[in-house]
Amino acid sequence: MKKAKLFMDTVVDIQVVASGKSADRAEAQIDRAFAAFRQVEQACSRFSPDSELMMACRQFGTPVPVSPFLFEPLKFALEVAKWTDGVFDPTVGGLMEEHGFNRHYLTGQTILSPSAESVTYRDVIVNERDRTVLLRKPLVIDLGAVAKGFAIDLAASELREFDGFVVNAGGDLFAGGVDESGSDWEIGIRHPYHKDQIVQSVTVSNEAVCTSGSYERKSAKVPGTHHLLHPKTRRSPNVWISCSIIAPFAMMADAMATAAFLLVENRGKTFIEQTGTKGILITPALQIVTVGGI
Template structure:
């Protein structure tokens, strides 16, 4: 699905980035070039720091040096702190040390390059080393990963980029701004009248059908996690990219998608991803967060928590923002 923003949100830019789609909306058309420049600079920065598919990224170099103490850049330190915050918020259900498990499942290259049919058997899975074993001093930015650990900042870095870019763009332009990266979106500044109209979707890249479910957002952020878009076959099994750190296995298929609203995209993404991993246990846990959430089962039935409103509907409009799964590359 997709959505059409309200009439006062009259300028947008849409382009591929981080293996997904970046969507930028501003309430002042004259501010679009400046806001787009901010967003593109942020996306380049997060790619250089946090991509696990670039051999020259800071993340790749740090993974090669696991077991040694290294001083990281200020940007990487912020991204790591976001990932550690997600781990704390979710009691380790979202864990940045799950990189080896994701690679073992076959997600060892960009998703566009991934073979949809991999005949190799899935290796014996192992639990992630655990985020508590990361030694990091935010003051000195000194980091030591346990030997053999591979970080995967993945979706938390994408969510952080959305949070950072929207705040910088709003400060630069003085108008309302929405940034969506693969459906994980953040807003800043004054929203258009009636709020930003956001479609709820299984796949952010598919055009909206007329009358699809939508929600109005006046501030903060939304994030959606799901298990049906980024899937492939490995050794005859259908696997997906949301890994349970406790087992190293893909999360059990209970929820098709989970959408969460929060003050920041990092927090919304952490809770939506944790809900996918927790399966049936997610309901009480998400309810305890007091965050608005919409959980969709495999059969399409929905559960709304934390005051999530009944579905409204939005007309189709290609290129406008949807919140739907769409991880980095």
């Protein structure tokens, strides 16, 4: 069984191998999986003024209680920021707005939020005991590098009873169990220049595959800039055109793909090895570099 819906600016496809399950049962579980995307989008969207994230961003200097749907991906994003010494930084929301990445995919509404000139992940304090977020300065948090992966993981947890399933959100996915033939899932990595072609394929089971690429979203305001912005140089690196990560969880793969892209070359490859993940990195000249035993 397969169904698709639109969430988080992308088409989400869910496929299950439902042998021995009724069609009604399969459909109900798929709907529960889609509900996870709805909850995460409502919590983490930078493009909706009434999202939990943006309401929290309008309050600084005071702790704000938040739901797990915001707290967990934010906490993880801050951890990755520490691992990368701020090269991966969820406080780049204001910088992204300045570069024109501020339009809601459904309404077309644009936003421009007040943000201090100099902010880093260190300006965001999370309290695990009280599950609160405190901003030291006016800033805009962007969870685009973790929220989709988090939603994929929550959706996958609703589908564990099936022999196999795939939750695919615009090419970022988790593949559980086996396919209809009883084999591991074969997943294609999109060609950076030809969206309908595959440049590499991998075989996975109970793993996530997520990709960050400079071809995905270009700035209409700043020539030569894409949505992957280095928070320190305030520019888009172009050593790689695509970074794909294979990891046990989609939120991890999602974040690592962005981090590896921003760290560039040897630092990015070392980071993949240190985190125990696997990577497929592609240069603009289409040279493919594999890391982590692929």
